[in-house]
Amino acid sequence: YRFLNHHAVPGLAWIIDFLLLIALCAAGWGLRRRPAVLVVLGIAFLFLPCLFLLISLRQPVLLPRYLLWSAAPFAVLVGVGAAALLEGRHVLAMRLAVAGVAALLLVNLVPYYHVETKPRWDVAARMLASEVDPGDVIYLSDTGALPILQLYMPHGAQAVVLKDADGDLAHAEKAISEGKRVWVVYGHAGQNTSTPKEFFGPAHALGKPSLVQAAGSRITIVLYDPAVSYASCTILGLQDGICG
Structure with a gap:
């Protein structure tokens, strides 16, 4: 959350990190009865960081941090966890949760489009x-x-x-x-x-x-x-x- 507006909403980054952690834990709990899926996602989550760590011992590697930290598997796990948390909830509660997440993402993106983020x-x-x-x-x-x-x-x-x-x-x-x-x-x-x-x-x-x-x-x-x-x-x- 590099472009997050910390000054506009103090503590927002901690809130988002806490929610992501809860979603990850929920994903692990929700997939406990589907160990094969959990193992595949876990391997996908850890494979790239471990692979590039081993390669870098012999040859330095320059790559985007999003790829290094397995952003795609992370997003899948968070999505699975969010779905598990909302399962069985009232429709209104689900809509409010989705609207809240969308609002957090919007607040996170607004500074990106108002600040010069790279040299011109x-x-x-x-x-x-x-x-x-x-x-x-x-x-x-x-x-x-x-x-x-x-x-x-x-x-x-x-x-x-x-x-x-x-x-x-x-x-x-x-x-x-x-x-x-x-x-x-x-x-x-x-x-x-x-x-x-x-x-x-x-x-x-x-x-x-x-x-x-x-x-x-x-x-x-x-x-x-x-x-x-x-x-x-x-x-x-x-x-x-x-x-x-």
């Missing part, structure tokens, strides 16, 4: 395509963003924008010393956990920023131009430690 690399690609000039250098905080930018970048702009976009800070410093403009792009493309201040601290070696702008709320694009003698900063730049 599509916006960053459009901004860079319209602003980067031939000869400019791109310095990415996460080089994993390169294939994402290639995906969103207009084909006519890829050759210009991404021609020199895989260098490190030393490469960016050299470009500045040669009089080239450097676009520093901060944003996560994978499991990187660095903060803006951690990244932009060493980047102060590039000088004062000529332009600070945001692509969504999780990507920052900063231009360092040796030909511009003044520094341009914003509230975003001050918050992220871009302007020193």
